[in-house]
Amino acid sequence: MSRRSTLTTALVSGALAAGIALGASTVLPAGASPAPAPAATPASTSATAAHPAHPAHPAHPGDRAPRVTVIGTGGTIAGLAETRDALQTYRAGQVPIADLVGALQPELGAVAQVGTVQFGNAGSSGYTIEQFRELTLAVDAALETSDGVVVTTGTDTMEEFAYWLDLTVRSDKPVVLTGSMRPSNVIGADGPANLFNAVRLAASGDTTCFGTVVMLNDEFHAAREVTKTDALRVDTFDGGQFGALGVVDEARVTTRRAPARAELCGTREWATPFDVSTVEAADLPRVEIAYSYQEAGGEAIAAFAAAGVEGVVTAGTGAGGISPAMREARTAAIERGVVFGASTRTGSGAVYDGEVPEPGVIGMEDLLPQKARLLLLLSLAFSDDEAQVRAWVDGLGSPEFA
Structure with missing residues (x-):
């Protein structure tokens, strides 16, 4: 609470009314490299329906619930406004990712075993290429023990976050980026639904070998194609001339097409040559x-x-x-x-x-x-x-x- 002591009592009350606990948060200082990602902390171990098998990834042993790690980097989805009707006037990167995930329980526990990693808590435009490299390493580390990863970011440069991860993450397990166009404690906040659906998409395994995808407003798009088209509207992300890869409607994930790289699933050629663990940040x-x-x-x-x-x-x-x-x-x-x-x-x-x-x-x-x-x-x-x-x-x- 100390790092937000300057916020008004009304702001805090509004956030709590929205179901978000205000706890301590790791904030990435401007220009600094984040510490190595800590092990994900399970937020829930509730069972879920059987996870669909994928040719490259068999069904989970003992029909256990999929494990999804949510890595928070800040952005509007973690933002706070001073009043509940301030949909566009707020401070980004204020709420810890553990609190955002916790506000979705117990329902989220029926979808996956969810752990969280606080990578940073800043606007998307504040991150450096060096920090992008560290984020790739954090995602790959999480995927060693998780079935999928969700990364929350600000939407301003989300398409760049997504394409960087698409080009550098070595694992072919699902990587889903999400965020929001409205802060967490306002009327009509879109973040909770986006985060819930992103976890559902990652847990489904449907985007295995797709590379990184972006999921907002019930649609998911390929990282290479997606772009932000409007500074304010919640339906801002668009997949260009080819459209969305699919949609998430409650418990149903509908995938209508796949990126071309999915054809290489299970082969050595699937991963790009850009293994950033083999280069120093100074060499970028x-x-x-x-x-x-x-x-x-x-x-x-x-x-x-x-x-x-x-x-x-x-x-x-x-x-x-x-x-x-x-x-x-x-x-x-x-x-x-x-x-x-x-x-x-x-x-x-x-x-x-x-x-x-x-x-x-x-x-x-x-x-x-x-x-x-x-x-x-x-x-x-x-x-x-x-x-x-x-x-x-x-x-x-x-x-x-x-």
């Missing part, structure tokens, strides 16, 4: 984004190159074209060793703006710039061979069914 390169628009200047690219960045993703117009000034600056930066990824502001469509591949420029098909940045960053972290980086970007950035 700096990659930036340069946005193109009418008469865009090249100064941003020149400044990035002068600052020593290893990669730049251009958010191009149309099919990925950039302004003449940006093109000139890009050519100069390539001569200094900077590698470029060519993406488009639309997030889909052909993205290379030249007739033939230009050395130092890699087309990044159907990836939003913020996701293209993560793929280029990881590719450069694991290889300085442009041909290898290009092969990874082509194969992982635009996967297809065989």
